[in-house]
Amino acid sequence: MVKLDINGQVHALDVDPETPLLWVLRDKLGMMGTKYGCGIAQCGACSVHIDGAVTRSCSLPVSAVSGKVVTIEGLSPDSRHPVQVAWLAHQVPQCGYCQSGQIMAAAALLAEKPQPTDADIDAAMTNICRCGTYGRIRAAIHDAAASKA
């Protein structure tokens, strides 16, 4: 039995402890906002927060999860996290598939560095967007930072 604290709710799950967290979220718990993109922690579509740190859930065995997990579904109770608000204002998404992960990465970045520089964004935002929304992601992060300042 594996115990997980996800978005403030504790789940006791009968799963193979080696199962990556991503598949527990999606296939066992039906939390579909966290996406599969590569399975090798390259693309970041599966990004969640564990004790506030952005983590790629596709490559993390569920047995290795020791902190509180927050997914896109739990990022903000009213969907008004400054990053989400900035994403709407800049109309960042195209297909949208990677954006849960992008938003989780951006939220973690802003929690750590409330006023990130372009270099900070380059270093932290390593998630892939094949549609190429990077320019708007950068602008939205700066906007979200300004709104929190």
Add this chain to the structure above:
Amino acid sequence: MTYFQNLGEQASSGQTSSSPTLGRVENVSRRGLFKGATALGGLVLAASMLPRSAMAAYATGAGAMPHGVVTDPRVFVSIAPDGIVTIVAHRSEMGTGVRTSLPMIVADEMGADWARVRIVQAPGDEAKYGNQDTDGSRSTRHYLLPMREIGASARTMLETAAAQRWKVPVSEVKTGVHEVVHDGSGRRLGFGELAADASKLTVPAAETLRLKDPKEFRLIGKGAVSITDLRDITTGKAGYGADVRLPGMKYVVIARPPVTGGKMVSFDPAEAMKVPGVERVMEVRGWPWPSKFQPLGGVAVIASNTGSAIKGRNALKIVWDDGANAKYDSVAYRAELETAVRAPGLVVRNDGDAEGALKTADKVIVGEYYLPHLAHVSMEPPVATAKWTNGKMEVWAPVQSPGGTREDLAKTLEISADDVTVNTTLLGGGFGRKSKCDYVLEAALLARELNAPVRVQWTREDDVHHDYLHTVSAERIEAGLDKSGKVVAWRHRSAAPTIGSTFVADAKHQIPIELGMGLIDMPFDIANVRCENPEAAAHTRIGWLRSVSNIPRAFAVQSMVAEIAHATGRDPKDVLLELIGPARIVPFSASVDKPWNYGEPVESYPIDTGRLRHVVELVAEKAGWGRKLPDGHGMGIAVHRSFVSYIATVVEVAIDKKGVLTVPRVDTAIDCGQFVNPERIQSQMEGAAVMGLSVAKMGEISFKNGRVQQSNYDDYPVVRIDEAPRVTNTYIVPAAAGTPPSGAGEPGLPPFAPALCNAIFAATGKRIRNLPIRDQLAV
């Protein structure tokens, strides 16, 4: 009958928000033409509606697509008693915004308030909705006018219902926003109050419809409407292919033959069955090569969750028969292609006497360009969910062609299409890959065999190993110059395995749609032009990837222009404009068999060098062509007509002392005729610049022993935020009156790589002729 009744399906709400602040979108008048139209506009203010005949001045190829066009408003529009208007999106949403922009056209024309519009996604049913193929940058081009007609029909029916209620002539009523108003009395009735009566009326004949004067548009052309799924995307609620869960669903991952055309000989399931969660291992049917859109076959692992299925699949022991393509090797094949373009090939265009003119030319400049296979790698790998119930198949899948998928399912399962339901989810990117429904057929076959709902998930490795790859090509151009430096001869040989090989065994020549993408339609003002297509055999599945053959053609042609400029000591933009020549309509060469114009009639979509020149001049002016740049910087320019749109791009590069390349700025001018959502055109241009940079800088799929050598984003990298162009400016040319809509999803891509490499040459003097650039700039 569903006339104007609430469809009762799950609908998402329309939302409005402000335009983005990044970059710039500017509407820039086409000089002369547009000024004239504006001046005239001041004189004809009286009518706010125009007869349909005035608007139907252009024809498109929409009617020639399978199942053509449906303009019955009862198919696309329903109005509930509370006034909520539900509009059907029959095209697939993969990031272009089409799921929003087509319903937006209907809403504008009928007078609906966007806040009270809901959008539902059509299932695959082309008899009902008309053609649903979402590719070829065709949706706005083919559906702007039909969607307006649907909206106008609905509006007319609402107005007629109101006039009958008030017992007044219909000429005395007009539509405001979401209501019909009687001029004389000021009486008003909301759409919801009129829906029931309107639903009983006959649909007006198309030729009687009156369409809005474009000056009256509230939504079309404004860029003020966000995509309908925006909020759901930012909260993780948007539903993609893998997000469908059915009770009792099994999770499946498949091992497919590693070499195209290979097949499974034997397999040992023992290790896979030891993986916790794995329930069953079984063979899946494959089709012989060329397999079209049919499954490749292999061995399926069925499990209780995706993670177990992946682990089980990786534990399988399988003996494969690699088949005829077992020796496919990219290095050897490249040499074959390069040899092929150095010898004569099938002549596909021949104007004048290029051979003779090359012999007598004062100078001949030769450029050989090579571009490797590319993979689509959309963020969402192929995935499909299928359920078999009492002889009926229902699937949920991210497909670009829901109608075609339905037909292929019926054929493959040998059941009637009436017994097949294809539900289109959002697509996590498509780029052409998801026009091919092999992954859906796999899920359907397994669901029937297991008699259980299944989801087949392709891993990223599966996606890279078994894509319908963008072709690999060698392009050789010889330009003959006279003493004055004028180009008098042009011979372009293009050798690349054809998409046709995916459908027909041993196809070795490019098909008209490929030849028409920048080869035989090359518009330069040169007297002697010869295009040849030497043979090239395919050894893997070749498919279409965003902008298709335009990628290698634009790269070769637009690089060559800059090479000519360098050889003659002239400015590349000046040489480009000189080669384009004066503003004129360029007819397709009479020497071309089956000239391809993106399926559009040349009367409404000619090759117009005036429009080509204009985007060059516009982007050069906006980018500050010729301005003084810092050390290590360079600017390059390229232009290309594709998908009957005209796009010119200026790229500015910066290259440091170690040869590290960055892109501080991109400027793109697009003339796509009448447009619907300029904000999404801008996003397509931004995305095309990023994808173009991935293509140019790092994109390469290679083969050894018939196997793709890359597997995932670690060895098939794409551009991330740190490398992406820092600023991308988009300039949209307003359509001159009567200019029909053209494509926007694909045509931003082709000019990027040549503009980039021309900029690199300007900065360093190093000419890149082989993509990807990778470490070619390293010092």
